[in-house]
Structure formats: structure tokens, C-alpha cells
Amino acid sequence: MLGDITRTIIVAALFVGAAAGFPALAAEEPLLITYGRDAATLEGDHDHRLVIFVSVPEDHAAPVHLRVFDPDTGGTFDTAYGAWNDSKTRFAVFAGPGAFAMPENRDAVPPPGGELIAERTFAWNRSVDGTWITLATLDPAQGDLVHDRRVFRLVVEGTAGDDGNVYAVAASASEDENVDVPDARLYSFRPTFRVLDDDLFSELRFIVPNGVDELTVFNFDAAFATMTFTTQFRTVPLRASGQGVWDYAKVAIEERDRGNVAAVTIQGGDELPNDVTIFVATSNNRFVPMDVPPLRWPGNTRPSAGYTSTPNDCHAVNFDVRDAQDANGDDLTYLWYFPGGKIVSGGSVTHAFGTVGTHPVRLEVIDASGVVGNGWAENFEITIKAPPVAHAMAPLIAALGEPVRLDGTRSYSDGYDIARFSWRLSDGSTHEGAYINHAFRTIGSHTIGLSVVDAADHPCNGDGTERLLRVNARPVAVAGEDLHVATGEIFRLDAGASADPDGEALGFAWDLGDGARTDGPVVEHSYAAPGIYHVRLNADDATGVSNRAGLDVARVVVNAPPVAEVEAPQSAFTGEVMTFDARGSHDPDGSIASYRWRFGDGSEKSGAVVTHAYFAPGKYDVALRVEDGSQLANGIAFDQMSVTVRDAANTPPVAAAGADMIAAVGEIVSFDGSASADPDGNIVAYHWNFEPGGEATSVVAQYTFLQAGDYDVELTVHDNSGKPNAAATDTVRVRVVVPENDTPIARIGADITAEVGQIVTFDASASRDPDGNVVAYAWEFGDGAKGWGVSPAYTYFAEGVYRVTVTVTDDSEFIGTAADSLTVVVLPSSGAQTEEQ
Numbered sequence: 001m002l003g004d005i006t007r008t009i010i011v012a013a014l015f016v017g018a019a020a021g022f023p024a025l026a027a028e029e030p031l032l033i034t035y036g037r038d039a040a041t042l043e044g045d046h047d048h049r050l051v052i053f054v055s056v057p058e059d060h061a062a063p064v065h066l067r068v069f070d071p072d073t074g075g076t077f078d079t080a081y082g083a084w085n086d087s088k089t090r091f092a093v094f095a096g097p098g099a100f101a102m103p104e105n106r107d108a109v110p111p112p113g114g115e116l117i118a119e120r121t122f123a124w125n126r127s128v129d130g131t132w133i134t135l136a137t138l139d140p141a142q143g144d145l146v147h148d149r150r151v152f153r154l155v156v157e158g159t160a161g162d163d164g165n166v167y168a169v170a171a172s173a174s175e176d177e178n179v180d181v182p183d184a185r186l187y188s189f190r191p192t193f194r195v196l197d198d199d200l201f202s203e204l205r206f207i208v209p210n211g212v213d214e215l216t217v218f219n220f221d222a223a224f225a226t227m228t229f230t231t232q233f234r235t236v237p238l239r240a241s242g243q244g245v246w247d248y249a250k251v252a253i254e255e256r257d258r259g260n261v262a263a264v265t266i267q268g269g270d271e272l273p274n275d276v277t278i279f280v281a282t283s284n285n286r287f288v289p290m291d292v293p294p295l296r297w298p299g300n301t302r303p304s305a306g307y308t309s310t311p312n313d314c315h316a317v318n319f320d321v322r323d324a325q326d327a328n329g330d331d332l333t334y335l336w337y338f339p340g341g342k343i344v345s346g347g348s349v350t351h352a353f354g355t356v357g358t359h360p361v362r363l364e365v366i367d368a369s370g371v372v373g374n375g376w377a378e379n380f381e382i383t384i385k386a387p388p389v390a391h392a393m394a395p396l397i398a399a400l401g402e403p404v405r406l407d408g409t410r411s412y413s414d415g416y417d418i419a420r421f422s423w424r425l426s427d428g429s430t431h432e433g434a435y436i437n438h439a440f441r442t443i444g445s446h447t448i449g450l451s452v453v454d455a456a457d458h459p460c461n462g463d464g465t466e467r468l469l470r471v472n473a474r475p476v477a478v479a480g481e482d483l484h485v486a487t488g489e490i491f492r493l494d495a496g497a498s499a500d501p502d503g504e505a506l507g508f509a510w511d512l513g514d515g516a517r518t519d520g521p522v523v524e525h526s527y528a529a530p531g532i533y534h535v536r537l538n539a540d541d542a543t544g545v546s547n548r549a550g551l552d553v554a555r556v557v558v559n560a561p562p563v564a565e566v567e568a569p570q571s572a573f574t575g576e577v578m579t580f581d582a583r584g585s586h587d588p589d590g591s592i593a594s595y596r597w598r599f600g601d602g603s604e605k606s607g608a609v610v611t612h613a614y615f616a617p618g619k620y621d622v623a624l625r626v627e628d629g630s631q632l633a634n635g636i637a638f639d640q641m642s643v644t645v646r647d648a649a650n651t652p653p654v655a656a657a658g659a660d661m662i663a664a665v666g667e668i669v670s671f672d673g674s675a676s677a678d679p680d681g682n683i684v685a686y687h688w689n690f691e692p693g694g695e696a697t698s699v700v701a702q703y704t705f706l707q708a709g710d711y712d713v714e715l716t717v718h719d720n721s722g723k724p725n726a727a728a729t730d731t732v733r734v735r736v737v738v739p740e741n742d743t744p745i746a747r748i749g750a751d752i753t754a755e756v757g758q759i760v761t762f763d764a765s766a767s768r769d770p771d772g773n774v775v776a777y778a779w780e781f782g783d784g785a786k787g788w789g790v791s792p793a794y795t796y797f798a799e800g801v802y803r804v805t806v807t808v809t810d811d812s813e814f815i816g817t818a819a820d821s822l823t824v825v826v827l828p829s830s831g832a833q834t835e836e837q
Contacts, residue, residue, distance in 0.1 A: 030168035036087035036161035042244030044221035044275030048158040064138040069168035074124030079164035087161025093118040093136045099144035100151040187289040195274040201267035206290040218248045220277040225269035230373040263372040300369045301327035314460035316352040330367035337362035356386040388413035390465040392450040399547040407435040413454035424449040443473040473501035474547040477539035479554035486634040504541040511536040530560035551800040560588035562628040564639035571644040575652025575725020593629030614645040650723035653678040655730035657715035678719035685718040705736040744769040744810040746820035769810040776809040796826045
């Protein structure tokens with residue numbers, strides 16, 4: 001007896017067949033045969049006994065009716081030797097524990113076991129001849145529980161005589177007719193059955209156990225019939241025994257056979273009917289259960305077919321059956337087996353393979369004959385082509401207008417050359433070639449698309465890729481306004497107005513023009529010597545491309561201090577009018593803007609040349625202060641002298657020029673000196689000196705000022721003493737203003753980008769004067785050059801950022817002006833040699 005665990009595993013495998021569609025009811029032509037105990041073994045039944053097991057699922061609750069066809073020993077289907085009625089056959093049904101038993105070897109009688117629940121013995125009986133009868137009604141709960149099945153044992157024995165009892169058995173859901181019982185199975189380990197003629201073959205089916213590499217098929221008394229081991233897709237000839245003897249053949253088991261249906265088929269032989277006993281054993285001598293009753297079929301030729309495979313794309317392939325044939329005219333089913341366990345049916349199918357490379361495919365063609373050997377199959381391989389790989393090499397960043405190399409030479413295709421490279425760029429241009437040089441004319445992000453096609457005649461011959469390239473905008477460096485500083489004065493330079501159109505952070509490098517260099521957005525510096533210094537600011541976006549830096553230049557004028565010089569008499573009499581002259585004062589880098597005198601007697605005057613009289617004897621310190629107009633700390637200079645005044649025995653006159661006044665440009669202004677007087681005599685002469693230029697000698701004088709500004713008008717009077725102090729001076733200040741005039745409007749348009757050497761034309765024709773006409777245009781081009789006219793042209797010879805200003809003047813007699821500016825960004829010439837990226 002097998003161990004319980006082994007028994008459970010083996011038996012569990014036996015019951016797979018019912019789910020595979022094995023017929024549960026026998027055909028109406030019986031093939032099972034059991035001879036009486038007196039029959040010779042050379043008839044094909046070596047032990048006059050047949051053991052059949054009836055199996056249903058454990059959870060099957062309905063009664064199962066065990067039925068037998070033609071159970072008697074004489075009549076239509078049976079074989080008689082001598083007279084009828086001398087043979088008997090016993091049918092016994094066992095249930096309960098031990099009902100299932102596997103034979104230990106070929107000749108062993110199955111061990112007894114189980115409980116006898118039904119028994120009948122039949123001789124020749126016309127009432128049951130050629131008829132189905134119900135032998136026993138089985139309660140599934142009484143069956144021997146083996147794994148998850150309930151098993152009953154039917155033992156058929158020839159108890160008397162030598163006739164052959166031919167019969168069939170079936171499990172039925174009905175007591176009166178054969179009705180299939182779902183998942184029921186009838187099998188035997190060593191069936192004896194009948195081969196009736198040469199035209200039909202008998203088929204004994206079984207499930208090939210898992211885990212076996214070889215089976216041995218034993219046969220007794222096959223009378224040299226034609227025998228095969230048959231699976232759905234292959235047929236292996238078997239050696240048939242002679243009459244009354246055993247023989248065997250070994251069959252190698254393939255992977256696909258395990259767990260699937262196989263059959264032993266037998267046809268013909270030296271005697272007909274030909275009765276034969278068959279059993280199949282594994283290499284460890286375990287019997288394989290075979291389904292009973294056997295089936296009879298007409299001869300069947302396996303189908304055949306061809307196929308074609310056509311790639312659809314990089315993954316999908318169309319498979320088509322071609323030239324399918326079936327000699328028997330049966331309908332055909334086509335099954336395609338693909339990796340991953342996918343099975344698709346149909347004469348024309350499409351499958352998408354998940355990976356490139358070689359994949360196994362199997363085509364099975366199955367006819368509708370119903371026999372086990374009804375299939376043809378072919379295993380083949382399909383190669384899924386890898387698409388080419390487009391690989392575009394390009395810099396991440398490039399300078400505006402500078403050619404960059406776009407390289408696709410690293411694109412590849414396994415086994416094929418790249419036949420075509422196609423470039424499409426987001427600026428609308430297209431190119432062909434493994435590599436190209438292209439200059440982008442607009443800043444910002446650009447998409448570079450590369451498509452490649454390999455030389456394969458295949459739908460999977462193309463690929464595409466995209467890269468992003470940013471075209472860099474030159475930073476705008478702003479060094480700040482021009483400065484006017486004093487020597488030694490610490491001043492600040494601020495690059496905060498600089499900007500990068502791309503939003504990059506900028507680094508700043510300063511060349512201060514005196515050999516000093518420094519970094520940072522804000523720097524401080526001072527100059528030791530006066531002069532004009534050009535401060536260069538380099539704003540760098542650190543992209544590494546040729547237009548990474550913007551340049552701006554600011555001019556710093558370091559003021560030279562003025563020099564004050566006084567020329568005047570060192571002595572005088574009281575009342576004597578003295579002339580003080582500062583015209584020897586000068587400014588090394590400009591001009592003197594103002595002169596201021598202090599005479600030591602509490603009085604002050606302004607002007608390059610002034611007069612003054614002292615009315616009391618003594619020594620007076622005269623101080624001169626000159627300014628150069630820079631409003632800087634070193635824009636002031638001083639000079640001084642001493643004047644000794646002696647008594648002249650005359651009281652000088654008193655000059656009275658009148659109060660300060662305001663007048664308009666072009667207005668006739670009257671001056672009145674009649675308030676002048678002489679304490680000890682008479683005024684005998686009046687002299688007016690008008691600062692812009694002009695004189696008068698009357699008590700009352702008139703003058704017209706033609707330009708706005710502050711003017712000092714001086715009145716000198718003389719008395720009748722004839723003494724050195726006979727003169728006195730007084731000054732009146734006149735502020736001359738311009739009557740109302742609408743200021744003109746200057747317009748020169750938007751900022752300009754140009755290249756070194758390019759002629760740039762400026763246009764101020766949009767300028768206008770609300771109450772007149774613009775009559776003059778004065779231009780400063782930002783690099784020290786100047787120009788005139790409404791639309792001048794100018795060429796820059798160095799890259800950089802330049803501030804261009806126009807000043808327009810109207811035609812009013814009071815002269816109105818206005819200014820407007822724009823920025824010119826000068827780039828390197830596009831014709832210049834650039835470094836290849």
C-alpha cells in the first residue's frame with residue numbers, strides 16, 4: 001500500500017481529467033471485456049478481472065447511479081466459446097475507507113478494502129442483453145475520501161465459464177437513463193478492452209503525471225496490432241505484444257506532455273476482434289489511471305499549416321495562418337502561444353511584445369475530430385527589432401547669433417546604419433544631416449528636435465528626441481551716471497541698475513581707470529590726482545558663452561582745485577575808490593564760476609573786478625574766495641592781501657544805486673542814482689557800469705538785458721573835492737528772468753541693438769515744440785562723440801552699452817530746451833570668428 005501522503009498526491013492528479021472534457025458516459029458500443037475464469041489467457045484477459053474506480057468531487061451531494069450496459073454473458077456483443085450459458089460475471093461495488101487501492105504490480109490482485117454495498121452476478125440473460133441497467137445508486141458521502149474526491153470501486157470478475165463478457169459502464173445523474181454527472185470520472189489502472197476491426201481504432205486516455213520523464217506502456221495479447229502513444233501534438237509508435245504474452249515500450253515524456261491528456265491507441269492485429277490488456281507505469285513503478293470505457297474513432301490525420309509574421313510597429317506583429325489543411329475536412333482551431341502565458345485564438349492575430357529581442361512563439365492547429373491526436377504545432381522564434389535611438393548633442397546655452405554645433409552622430413541602431421537625420425528647430429528652420437551648425441537670432445528657450453531613420457525596411461525604423469537650448473541675452477551693464485568728485489574724495493559706484501534679460505545672477509568686475517580693479521555690485525574708490533577717468537563695468541552672467549558679459553563706461557571727473565589771485569593797491573586814502581582785480585585767478589580743468597570779496601570793513605562784493613573805498617583810516621585784510629562751480633570740497637580757493645588806508649581830509653561822497661530788482665529779458669530797465677550825496681560838497685559826476693557790457697553817465701540810466709541771469713550794476717559818483725577819496729561806488733543786483741515759454745519735447749524712440757561696425761541711424765523727428773518749432777538738435781553718442789541734425793548716423797567700433805542723448809532747442813526768443821535718451825547695445829559683428837561649441 002502507498003503511504004497516505006503519496007497516495008493523496010497521486011490520486012489528486014488523477015482527477016484533473018474530468019475538467020478536461022473527457023466523456024463521462026460510454027458510447028452505445030461496449031469495448032470493455034472480462035473473460036470467465038476458465039478462459040485461456042491468450043484471449044487477452046490475463047487475470048479475468050477488471051477493477052474500475054468511480055470518482056466524484058468531495059462536495060458532490062446528489063446520488064450517482066452506476067450503470068452497466070449488457071452485463072450478461074451471452075448475446076449480441078459477447079464472445080462465446082462452445083455453448084452459451086456456461087459463464088458468469090460478478091459485479092461488486094465497494095465504498096468507504098479502503099475502497100480505493102492501487103495495484104502493487106502487473107499481476108497483483110488489488111488488496112481488499114472498503115465495504116461491499118452492491119453485488120450482482122450475471123449469466124446469459126435476454127432481459128439485460130444489449131440493455132443499460134442501474135447496478136447501484138451511490139451516496140457520495142459513503143465514498144472513500146481521497147484528497148478532495150469521493151471514490152468507489154467496481155470489481156468485475158469472470159467467476160465461471162470461458163466466454164468473454166463485453167460491456168460498458170457509466171456514472172449517471174439519472175437512474176433510468178444516462179445523464180452526465182459533472183466532474184465524475186471512471187478509470188482503471190489495468191483495463192482489458194476490445195479492438196473490433198481495422199477501420200476504427202480504440203483510444204484509452206489518461207493524464208500524464210507531472211514530474212515524470214519517462215513512461216512505460218505495457219500491453220498483453222495485442223496480437224501485433226498497431227499501437228501508439230499519442231498526445232495532442234505528437235505520436236510515438238509502440239511495440240505491440242504477440243498473442244498471449246506481455247511486451248512493453250518506453251516513451252520519453254516532454255515538458256508539454258506533463259499534466260495534459262495522452263492516449264494509448266490500438267488498431268487491427270492478427271485476430272479480430274482483438275482483446276488486449278494495457279497499463280502504463282512511471283519509472284518508479286506507479287500505475288497511471290486510464291479513463292474507461294475506451295473510445296472508438298475513425299482514422300484521423302493531423303492537420304497542418306504554415307504561417308507568416310508581419311511587423312506592425314516596434315512591438316506589435318501580425319501573425320497569419322497560411323495553407324492550413326485537414327485531410328478529414330474537420331473544422332480547425334488556431335491557438336497562438338506568446339510569452340507571459342498569453343494565448344490568442346484566430347487565424348489572424350496581433351500581439352505586442354513588451355521587449356526587444358528574440359521571443360518564442362507557438363502555433364497550434366487543432367481539428368474538431370475529438371481524438372487526442374488532433375493537433376499540429378510548430379515552435380518558432382520572432383525577433384522584435386529595437387528602434388533606433390536618436391541622440392542629439394547640443395550645448396545647454398549659446399550666445400545670440402553665434403553658430404552652435406548640433407550633433408546627432410551618437411544616434412545608433414542595432415545592426416543598421418542611420419540613413420537619415422532630420423532636425424527641426426523651434427525657430428521654424430529645418431535641416432538634414434548628422435550634424436549642423438545653426439545660429440539662433442532670438443533669445444530665450446529653443447527646442448531642438450532630431451528625428452532619425454535607420455536603413456531597415458521595417459516599420460520600427462525611426463526615433464525622435466528633443467533637447468532644450470537657451471539662447472543667452474547679453475547682460476546690460478549700467479555703471480551709473482558720470483561723476484564729478486574731488487581728489488581724495490571717497491565715492492560709490494553702484495551697478496544695481498544692471499540687469500540680465502535671462503534673469504541670471506550677475507557678477508561685476510570694475511576697472512577704475514587708474515590701474516585699480518575690484519569686484520562686486522557696489523564699490524567705493526577715490527582718486528589721488530585730478531583728471532578724467534573712464535570706469536569700465538563688466539557684468540558677467542557666468543554662462544561661459546561669448547555674450548556672457550555686458551560693458552558700460554562711466555566717466556569720473558576728478559576736480560582740480562581753482563587758484564585764487566588778487567591784484568589791488570596796498571594803500572589808499574579814505575574815500576578813495578580802489579579797484580580789486582581777481583582775473584588772474586584760474587581753474588586748471590575749467591573756469592571760475594564765482595568771485596566773492598570781503599574787504600575787512602564788513603562789506604562784501606562779488607565779481608572778477610570790483611571797486612571799493614574805505615572811509616576810515618586803518619589797515620584792512622582783503623579776502624578773495626573763488627569757486628569753480630563743481631560744488632566739491634576742493635572747488636574753492638582763497639587769496640588775501642592787506643590795504644593800508646590813510647586820512648585824505650575829505651569826506652567822500654555816498655553813492656546810492658537803488659534797491660535790487662527783477663526784470664524780464666528784453667525789458668527796458670531804469671536805474672536812478674539821484675539819491676547819491678556828498679556830505680561836504682557836491683556830486684559832480686555819475687558813471688553806470690552794466691555787467692554784461694555797457695555804460696552811462698547820467699543820473700538816470702536805462703538798460704536792456706538780453707539773457708536771463710543775475711547781474712550786478714555798479715554806480716560810481718565823484719564829488720568836487722579833487723581829493724583821492726572823491727569817488728564812491730554802490731551796486732544794485734538785477735535778476736533777469738525769461739517770460740513764460742512752453743518747453744519743447746524731445747523724442748528719439750526705443751533702445752537699439754547693433755553690431756560693431758554697423759551704421760546706426762538715429763531719428764529725433766518725433767520731437768516737437770508745443771508753441772513753436774524745434775530749430776536745433778545736439779547729440780551725444782555715449783562714447784564722447786557728438787553730432788547734430790535731426791537724423792544723424794553713427795558707427796560704434798567697440799562692443800558695449802552706450803547711452804545716447806539728444807538735446808533739442810526751440811525758436812523762442814527765450815530759448816527752451818529738452819532732452820531724451822536711449823540705450824544702444826553693440827554686439828560683436830556676426831561675421832566675426834566664434835568658438836565652436
